[in-house]
Amino acid sequence: METAESEKTRFEVECEFVQALANPNYLNFLAQRGYFKEEYFINYLKYLLYWKKPEYARCLKFPQSLHMLEALQSPQFRDAMAYGPSAKFVEDQVVLQWQFYLRKRHRLCMMPEDGQNLEESEDEVQNRLEETDDDDEENERMVATGPTISGK
Structure with missing residues (x-):
C-alpha cells in the first residue's frame, strides 16, 4: 500500500x-x-x-x-x-499549431482602447480579412504538404 x-x-x-x-x-x-x-x-x-x-x-x-x-x-x-527528420517534422507542426493558436487568440482578444473609434472602414476590414486568409492558407499548406527535401 x-x-x-x-x-x-x-x-x-x-x-x-x-x-x-x-x-x-x-x-x-x-x-x-x-x-x-x-x-x-x-x-x-x-x-x-x-x-x-x-x-x-x-x-x-x-x-x-x-x-x-x-x-x-x-x-x-x-x-x-x-529518425531525426521525422522528429523535426513533428516539432515544426507543433510550433505551427502554437503560432496559429496565438494569432487566433490575439485577434479574438484584441479590444479597442478607450476613446478609440470602434468603427472601421470597409477597406480596413477587408484588408485585415485578406491578411488573415493568407496566413491561414499558408499554415494549411505547410501542414498538408509537410517538410520539403531539397536536392532530390
Whole structure:
C-alpha cells in the first residue's frame, strides 16, 4: 500500500513524464535509445493513458502531450520518431499549431482602447480579412504538404 507521500510523488513524476512527451526531440531521444522497442515501456505508455481523463488532464500545462501519448500507442509512430527528420517534422507542426493558436487568440482578444473609434472602414476590414486568409492558407499548406527535401 502506497503512502500519501509516495502517491503524491508518483503523481508528480508521471505528470512530468507525460508533459515531456510533448517534446518531439525527447521522443527522438527515447526512440534512438531503444525504449520504444521494450515491452515494459510500451505497457507503461498504455498505462499512462489515464491522463486523458478530465480530472488528470486539467493538471497538464502542455495539452499536446496527450496527443503525443496517443500517437505513441502506434508502432509506426514510435518507429518514425527514431529518425531525426521525422522528429523535426513533428516539432515544426507543433510550433505551427502554437503560432496559429496565438494569432487566433490575439485577434479574438484584441479590444479597442478607450476613446478609440470602434468603427472601421470597409477597406480596413477587408484588408485585415485578406491578411488573415493568407496566413491561414499558408499554415494549411505547410501542414498538408509537410517538410520539403531539397536536392532530390
